[in-house]
Amino acid sequence: MPLSYNHQVTLLKDILNNHQTDCCGTVAECEQLERLVKSLMVNTQVSQNMKNILQEIYQYSQTGAGTADLDQHIISHQGNLSQWVNEIDQFS
Template sequence: MPIDYHHQVGLLKDILSEHQSDCCGTVAECEQLERVIKSLMVNTQLDQNVKSVLQDIYTYSQSGVNSSELNDHIQSHQGHLSRWINDIDSFS
């Protein structure tokens, strides 16, 4: 059974918050971000600003999956993570 919009947004925020607070993460978490974002992006009722934030997070997760040093990748995006978490709070 697929999870609904609010649960998907909550999952995104949880993973990003973990990356922000722990400054580390796993490839599986990045892949999960990608799957959730793909699912959210097909929602035709999403505001364009929300889609823009989701696209930024998707790019971050793709880069993380392909990074040889994932923890360094996460560390270098701490400012973005904070902004994305705030953005998610504003549209959730």
């Protein structure tokens, strides 16, 4: 059973919040972010503003999944993580 739009957005925010508060994460979480973003990008409920944010999150997750030091990647994006969550709250 696929996740609803609201559940997808909640899961997306949860992973981003965890990265922001824990300053660490896993490749599996980055891959999950990629799948969530792909699914949300084709959803007609998603505004263009939200799609712009999702594109940034997709880049973040792709780079994170391929980096040798994921924790450092997450730490270097601390400002973006909280900003993305705030913007998702605004546009979703």
